[in-house]
Amino acid sequence: MKRISQWAMLPVLLAVAIISLAIARQAQPPAETSIIVKPYTSTGYDKLIRSMQAGMLPGLGADLATLEIFSGFYQFTHNSKELSQQPLRESIYRSFVISQFLDPQFLDTYRLTEGILAYGLNMPEQAVELLERGSQQLDHWETPFMASFIAYDQLHDLDRAIALAQLAGEKSDVPPLIIGYTARLINNTLGTDFAIKYLEERKRRLHKGYQQGIEKRIIKLKETQNAITSKS
Amino acid sequence: MKQLIFFTLQEVINARLFRLMLLAPMVLSLLALTFTGLFMLDLGKVFVDSMFTTAHILCFAFLMFMTVPFLARDIEARFTYVLLTLPINRNQYLIGRFLGLTMAFLLLISALAVVSVLSLELTQFIWDDLYMASANAGNIILGIALISCQYLSLMAVALFVFSWATGPAEVLSFTFLIWLLSWIFPPVLTAMQDADVAETVPPLLQAFLEGCYQLLPHLTGGDIANRLAHGASLSGSDISLYIAEHTAYTVILLILSTLLFRRRNL
Numbered sequence: 001m002k003r004i005s006q007w008a009m010l011p012v013l014l015a016v017a018i019i020s021l022a023i024a025r026q027a028q029p030p031a032e033t034s035i036i037v038k039p040y041t042s043t044g045y046d047k048l049i050r051s052m053q054a055g056m057l058p059g060l061g062a063d064l065a066t067l068e069i070f071s072g073f074y075q076f077t078h079n080s081k082e083l084s085q086q087p088l089r090e091s092i093y094r095s096f097v098i099s100q101f102l103d104p105q106f107l108d109t110y111r112l113t114e115g116i117l118a119y120g121l122n123m124p125e126q127a128v129e130l131l132e133r134g135s136q137q138l139d140h141w142e143t144p145f146m147a148s149f150i151a152y153d154q155l156h157d158l159d160r161a162i163a164l165a166q167l168a169g170e171k172s173d174v175p176p177l178i179i180g181y182t183a184r185l186i187n188n189t190l191g192t193d194f195a196i197k198y199l200e201e202r203k204r205r206l207h208k209g210y211q212q213g214i215e216k217r218i219i220k221l222k223e224t225q226n227a228i229t230s231k232s
Numbered sequence: 233m234k235q236l237i238f239f240t241l242q243e244v245i246n247a248r249l250f251r252l253m254l255l256a257p258m259v260l261s262l263l264a265l266t267f268t269g270l271f272m273l274d275l276g277k278v279f280v281d282s283m284f285t286t287a288h289i290l291c292f293a294f295l296m297f298m299t300v301p302f303l304a305r306d307i308e309a310r311f312t313y314v315l316l317t318l319p320i321n322r323n324q325y326l327i328g329r330f331l332g333l334t335m336a337f338l339l340l341i342s343a344l345a346v347v348s349v350l351s352l353e354l355t356q357f358i359w360d361d362l363y364m365a366s367a368n369a370g371n372i373i374l375g376i377a378l379i380s381c382q383y384l385s386l387m388a389v390a391l392f393v394f395s396w397a398t399g400p401a402e403v404l405s406f407t408f409l410i411w412l413l414s415w416i417f418p419p420v421l422t423a424m425q426d427a428d429v430a431e432t433v434p435p436l437l438q439a440f441l442e443g444c445y446q447l448l449p450h451l452t453g454g455d456i457a458n459r460l461a462h463g464a465s466l467s468g469s470d471i472s473l474y475i476a477e478h479t480a481y482t483v484i485l486l487i488l489s490t491l492l493f494r495r496r497n498l
Contacts, residue, residue: 042428042431042432043428044426044428044429044430044431044432045432047423047426047428047429048420048423048429048432048433051419051420051422051423051429052416052419052420052423054419054454055415055416055419055454056288056379056382056415056418056419056452056453056454056457057281057284057285057288057454057457058419058454058457058458059277059280059281059284059457059458059461060281060282060284060285063267063271063278063281066271067270070270101426103277103458103461105277105458105462106274106277107273107274107277108271108272108273108274108278111272111273112272207272
């Protein structure tokens with residue numbers, strides 16, 4: 001009997017503990033999000049240390065670096081303090097570099113490079129570099145195509161955009177879209193209309209949380225288009 | 233010796249920890265599915281990565297929490313004396329112990345392989361084939377088999393340390409150190425091929441590491457895991473070279489262990 005009553009006490013004590021915890025949490029003021037940017041010495045050390053940590057599982061190391069990108073970008077979008085924005089942007093970029101270094105064929109890294117790095121964090125130069133390196137590793141037309149579009153749209157570097165579009169054309173299973181795109185790039189007749197359509201398509205493929213940067217660019221392009229139309 | 237092998241296998245199977253280990257793949261594969269769900273596009277690759285992580289966790293647990301304490305107990309409790317009173321010699325005792333542990337290890341690996349394939353089947357009901365394209369059962373089983381090859385040679389390391397160690401602490405610490413070295417060293421050699429990494433290392437150390445890189449086989453466990461996770465196939469020569477490398481380590485360590493154990497003052 002004594003033993004049964006001891007066991008019966010267990011759920012009661014558990015319930016008391018949960019209720020006390022809930023009350024304590026309610027009483028606490030909401031904690032401020034603190035941003036911790038990892039110490040950084042150089043890209044080489046970063047790569048070396050992360051390789052050692054990942055050991056025989058570099059793929060898992062790349063997955064974890066991608067999760068760091070998710071959490072870093074969440075902090076970036078939810079943090080209003082201007083001071084911490086720049087180190088945070090650099091820290092997110094380093095996670096991209098590590099993810100690519102540990103697993104150069106991981107497609108999520110490249111998809112996020114376009115959505116987050118090029119448009120969300122406004123680091124197009126770094127995004128194109130990363131995608132260019134990825135294009136050498138992957139037999140996938142989408143990666144050099146993304147790089148080409150960013151080079152055209154954000155860097156305004158037509159020669160680089162054409163070279164990357166041609167690289168995309170050399171990959172297997174290339175859709176006819178690439179040939180038309182390259183031709184229009186060479187003739188410099190791509191225009192804002194194509195850019196808007198392309199970005200809307202890319203936005204549709206991204207998770208809602210990472211659409212913000214592309215959305216901003218679409219609005220800007222539409223404004224430019226409207227201005228041109230009203231002038232003419 | 234055959235009796236000793238089955239006696240060792242029986243001992244391991246009767247251990248509660250080993251039974252828990254046999255159940256662990258199910259829990260770990262559920263965790264792998266949850267982890268995969270965090271990603272967007274390359275879900276097949278993440279799933280395979282998670283299953284290989286599960287394999288490493290289980291193999292490490294078997295090495296450090298089953299093999300090492302098992303051998304350490306033979307020293308500490310002077311169990312060796314009891315077994316050596318049987319009509320077997322020291323070499324047979326050592327090899328019998330190793331083969332018994334290997335059989336139990338293979339049982340664990342088989343359980344993991346079955347659960348991995350079942351989990352892969354389960355993913356078809358959760359995610360579209362488009363996202364899971366890179367994951368296939370053949371690659372998962374091959375990856376797990378190659379990981380277990382590596383851990384078999386680490387079990388031989390534990391046996392080698394046991395053949396001269398004076399107590400459990402030595403077996404544990406030396407085996408762990410060699411595991412750590414095998415975890416860190418090959419990826420460092422591969423990373424050194426990157427220009428950014430090479431810049432950070434002093435020239436003398438760089439020359440030493442480059443020398444090691446040239447001496448050792450270039451295909452590491454990490455490269456294999458990455459290739460298989462992306463659905464690429466491994467060539468027959470790559471697979472046989474990797475197996476031959478780890479079998480060679482195992483055989484060399486077993487020969488050294490028997491030589492040392494034969495002269496050991498019990």
